[in-house]
Amino acid sequence: MSHYLEVRGLEKTFRAATGPVRVLGGVDLSLEDGEFVAIVGYSGSGKTTLVSLIAGLIASDAGTIVLDGAVVTEPGPERGIVFQQYSLLPWMSVYDNVALAVDAVNPGLSGAERRRVTEEFIALVNLSEATWKRPRELSGGMLQRVAVARGLAMRPKLLLMDEPFSALDALTRATLQDELLRIWGERRSTVIMVTNDVDEAILLADRIYPMTPGPGAVLGPAIEVGLERPRHRRHMSLTPAYQKARQGIVEFLRACRRGWA
Amino acid sequence: MSSRLGARLLLPFLGLTAVLLLWAVVSQTVAADLPSPWKTWLESKRYILEPFFKDGEMNQGIGRLAFYSLVRVAKGYLLALAIGTPIGFFLGLSRISPLAWLPLGLVVFQRSEPAAIFTIALCAMWPTVINTAVGVRGISQDYLNVGRVLKLSKLKMMTKIIIPASLPYVFTGYRLSLGIAWLVIVAAEMLTGTPGVGGFLWQEYNSLVYSHIILSVITIGAIGFILDRLMGLVESRFKTT
Numbered sequence: 001m002s003h004y005l006e007v008r009g010l011e012k013t014f015r016a017a018t019g020p021v022r023v024l025g026g027v028d029l030s031l032e033d034g035e036f037v038a039i040v041g042y043s044g045s046g047k048t049t050l051v052s053l054i055a056g057l058i059a060s061d062a063g064t065i066v067l068d069g070a071v072v073t074e075p076g077p078e079r080g081i082v083f084q085q086y087s088l089l090p091w092m093s094v095y096d097n098v099a100l101a102v103d104a105v106n107p108g109l110s111g112a113e114r115r116r117v118t119e120e121f122i123a124l125v126n127l128s129e130a131t132w133k134r135p136r137e138l139s140g141g142m143l144q145r146v147a148v149a150r151g152l153a154m155r156p157k158l159l160l161m162d163e164p165f166s167a168l169d170a171l172t173r174a175t176l177q178d179e180l181l182r183i184w185g186e187r188r189s190t191v192i193m194v195t196n197d198v199d200e201a202i203l204l205a206d207r208i209y210p211m212t213p214g215p216g217a218v219l220g221p222a223i224e225v226g227l228e229r230p231r232h233r234r235h236m237s238l239t240p241a242y243q244k245a246r247q248g249i250v251e252f253l254r255a256c257r258r259g260w261a
Numbered sequence: 262m263s264s265r266l267g268a269r270l271l272l273p274f275l276g277l278t279a280v281l282l283l284w285a286v287v288s289q290t291v292a293a294d295l296p297s298p299w300k301t302w303l304e305s306k307r308y309i310l311e312p313f314f315k316d317g318e319m320n321q322g323i324g325r326l327a328f329y330s331l332v333r334v335a336k337g338y339l340l341a342l343a344i345g346t347p348i349g350f351f352l353g354l355s356r357i358s359p360l361a362w363l364p365l366g367l368v369v370f371q372r373s374e375p376a377a378i379f380t381i382a383l384c385a386m387w388p389t390v391i392n393t394a395v396g397v398r399g400i401s402q403d404y405l406n407v408g409r410v411l412k413l414s415k416l417k418m419m420t421k422i423i424i425p426a427s428l429p430y431v432f433t434g435y436r437l438s439l440g441i442a443w444l445v446i447v448a449a450e451m452l453t454g455t456p457g458v459g460g461f462l463w464q465e466y467n468s469l470v471y472s473h474i475i476l477s478v479i480t481i482g483a484i485g486f487i488l489d490r491l492m493g494l495v496e497s498r499f500k501t502t
Contacts, residue, residue: 076410077411081406091425092425100411100421104411104412
C-alpha cells in the first residue's frame with residue numbers, strides 16, 4: 001500500500017574540509033493526508049537536512065521521496081516550507097511577502113481576488129495591523145507568523161516546518177504553538193514539523209518520530225500521541241497519554257545518546 | 262554635547278591651520294616656486310569670487326570649469342554604470358571569479374577610442390562591476406531558497422530577489438566608481454585638452470601659474486568630497502538588511 005508521502009532509504013553525505021560527513025543514514029518515513037507528524041531530535045542531528053531533502057532544495061545520495069504519487073526531484077510550492085530563520089524578504093512588506101506566495105500558486109488571479117486571498121492569510125495569523133510593515137519593524141514572533149502565513153499561502157500538499165519556533169522566547173513560542181494548533185484544526189494541512197522541543201511535538205503532532213543523533217542519523221520507531229483533539233495546553237501534561245508519549249521519546253533519545261557519549 | 266561639537270570643529274580647524282602654516286614655511290624656504298597661501302589667494306580670488314566669468318575658452322571662473330568637468334564626469338560615470346552594472350550581474354550569476362575576467366576586459370576595451378568620456382567610463386566601471394558581482398554572489402541562500410520553493414520565473418527571481426538583495430552592494434560600487442570618475446577627470450582632460458578643472462590645471466601648469474594649480478587641486482578635492490558624501494547618503498538609503 002502506498003502512503004500520501006513516502007520517504008525510503010534517504011541518505012545524505014556532505015563533503016567537509018575534514019572529510020565526508022554522513023548526516024543521514026537511510027531515513028524512512030511515511031505520512032497520510034491530513035496528518036501532523038513531528039520529528040524530534042538533538043540539535044545537529046540532521047533534521048534540517050531531512051527537511052531540505054523533502055523540500056527538494058538539496059539532492060539526496062540515495063533513497064526516494066514520493067508525495068501524492070509524484071517523485072520529488074526539485075523544490076516547488078506544493079511542499080511549502082516555514083524556515084527556522086524566517087527567510088522573509090526584508091525589502092518587501094508583510095503583504096508583498098505573502099502575496100509572492102499567493103502569486104506563485106495562483107498565476108491568473110485578478111487584482112481584487114489576489115488582495116482578498118493575501119489579506120485572508122495575513123488575518124489567519126493575526127497580523128492584519130502589520131500588513132504594510134517591513135520585516136525589520138517586526139518582532140521575532142511576528143516574523144515567524146508571516147513565515148507561517150506565507151507557507152500556508154502556497155496551499156501546499158505538505159507543509160514543512162523546520163524548528164519554526166526555536167528562535168523565540170518561551171512565552172511567544174507558547175502563543176504561536178497555540179495558534180498553529182488552532183490553524184491546523186481549521187485547515188487540516190499535512191504537516192511535518194522538525195523540533196528539538198518534546199512538549200511542542202506532543203502538543204501539536206499526531207505521531208512523533210525520534211531522530212537518532214548523527215552521524216548517519218535514522219528515525220526511531222514512531223510514537224503515536226494518544227491525546228484527543230481539540231487539544232489544550234492546560235492540564236495536558238497531567239494526562240496519561242501525554243506522559244506515555246513523552247516517556248517514549250525521551251527514553252529513546254537518551255538511550256541513543258548513551259550509545260554515543 | 263557642546264564639547265563634542267567643539268572637538269568636531271576644532272580638530273579640522275587645527276589641521277587646516279597646520280597645513281597652511283606648513284605650506285607657508287615650505288614656500289618661503291625649500292620651494293621658491295611654490296606660491297605662499299596668501300599669494301595663491303590673491304591670484305585666485307577672482308576665480309572664486311566670480312565663479313562664472315568667462316574671458317576665453319581656458320580662462321573662466323572655477324564654477325564654470327567645475328561645471329564642464331562635472332558634466333563630463335556625469336556622462337562617463339553614467340556610461341560606466343550602464344556598462345558595469347549588467348556585467349557585474351552577469352559575472353555574479355556565472356560561476357567564474359569576476360577578477361579572472363578583468364584583464365580580458367581591459368585588453369578588449371583598451372584599444373577603443375580614447376575619448377575623455379570613454380576613459381572615465383572605462384576606469385570608473387570596475388568597482389561597480391566587482392561590487393555588483395560580489396553582491397549578487399553573496400546573496401543569502403535563504404532568499405534564493407524562497408525563490409526556488411515558489412518556483413519563481415527567471416524574470417521574477419531577478420526583480421523580486423536578486424536585484425533588491427544586491428542593491429546595497431551595487432550602490433557601494435556606484436559610490437566608489439564616482440570617486441574614481443572624478444579622479445580620472447584630470448587625466449582625461451589633460452589628454453583631450455578640453456576646458457574643465459583638469460584642463461585648466463594642465464594649462465596653468467604649462468603657463469607656470471602655480472597658484473592656479475593649487476586652486477584647481479583644492480577645487481577637485483572639495484568637489485570629490487561633496488560627491489562622495491552625497492553618494493553616501495544615497496547608499497545608506499538602500500541598506501535594507
